[in-house]
Amino acid sequence: EPEVTQTPSHQVTQMGQEVILRCVPISNHLYFYWYRQILGQKVEFLVSFYNNEISEKSEIFDDQFSVERPDGSNFTLKIRSTKLEDSAMYFCASSLLDSEAFFGQGTRLTVV
Amino acid sequence: AQSVTQLGSHVSVSEGALVLLRCNYSSSVPPYLFWYVQYPNQGLQLLLKYTSAATLVKGINGFEAEFKKSETSFHLTKPSAHMSDAAEYFCAATIIQGAQKLVFGQGTRLTINP
Numbered sequence: 001e002p003e004v005t006q007t008p009s010h011q012v013t014q015m016g017q018e019v020i021l022r023c024v025p026i027s028n029h030l031y032f033y034w035y036r037q038i039l040g041q042k043v044e045f046l047v048s049f050y051n052n053e054i055s056e057k058s059e060i061f062d063d064q065f066s067v068e069r070p071d072g073s074n075f076t077l078k079i080r081s082t083k084l085e086d087s088a089m090y091f092c093a094s095s096l097l098d099s100e101a102f103f104g105q106g107t108r109l110t111v112v
Numbered sequence: 113a114q115s116v117t118q119l120g121s122h123v124s125v126s127e128g129a130l131v132l133l134r135c136n137y138s139s140s141v142p143p144y145l146f147w148y149v150q151y152p153n154q155g156l157q158l159l160l161k162y163t164s165a166a167t168l169v170k171g172i173n174g175f176e177a178e179f180k181k182s183e184t185s186f187h188l189t190k191p192s193a194h195m196s197d198a199a200e201y202f203c204a205a206t207i208i209q210g211a212q213k214l215v216f217g218q219g220t221r222l223t224i225n226p
Binding site (some may be wrong): 042043 | 214
């Protein structure tokens with residue numbers, strides 16, 4: 001069964017460093033998303049991506065964040081200069097038009 | 113603005129007992145509603161979805177949910193709990209079925225007692 005895969009499963013980084021979280025969406029899907037879940041809090045929408053551009057982003061998704069689909073299969077989330085409050089579980093998801101989103105298993109980011 | 117509220121961050125039932133996880137939404141237009149389950153160290157897996165067809169929706173693993181517009185609710189039920197149902201359950205909503213900006217509830221951790 002097709003699935004969304006995310007790497008790495010856990011990343012530890014120092015404050016101020018850049019991190020790139022990687023995702024391989026389901027191959028025929030058209031929409032791609034990033035969500036995050038800070039420990040003990042709700043899963044929050046960050047950004048959606050369609051047709052090689054951001055279609056919507058939340059207020060969380062500030063200039064420190066960027067997304068890219070560099071090669072037609074990967075979908076990445078970059079955090080330019082990590083802060084302690086960026087520590088969270090980051091989920092990638094993908095969907096077809098008019099279908100539910102399929103989520104990856106998440107990347108736990110720990111900023112120290 | 114949309115919001116989703118799950119009543120009870122932790123629910124504990126005995127094996128074989130009824131499971132009831134509560135979800136209420138607020139939305140200016142009828143939303144699309146979803147229940148996702150997260151097993152330990154795994155991603156979010158779709159249990160079921162409501163997309164304005166039948167109000168009683170059946171999902172995987174014996175779960176079902178009923179959309180009640182008058183109560184703005186979408187509670188998740190299962191007649192008989194199994195030990196393997198222990199997980200975190202998330203209710204989510206969106207008003208756009210295409211590009212889905214899902215709004216999640218805070219999650220309910222379900223514990224099954226032997």
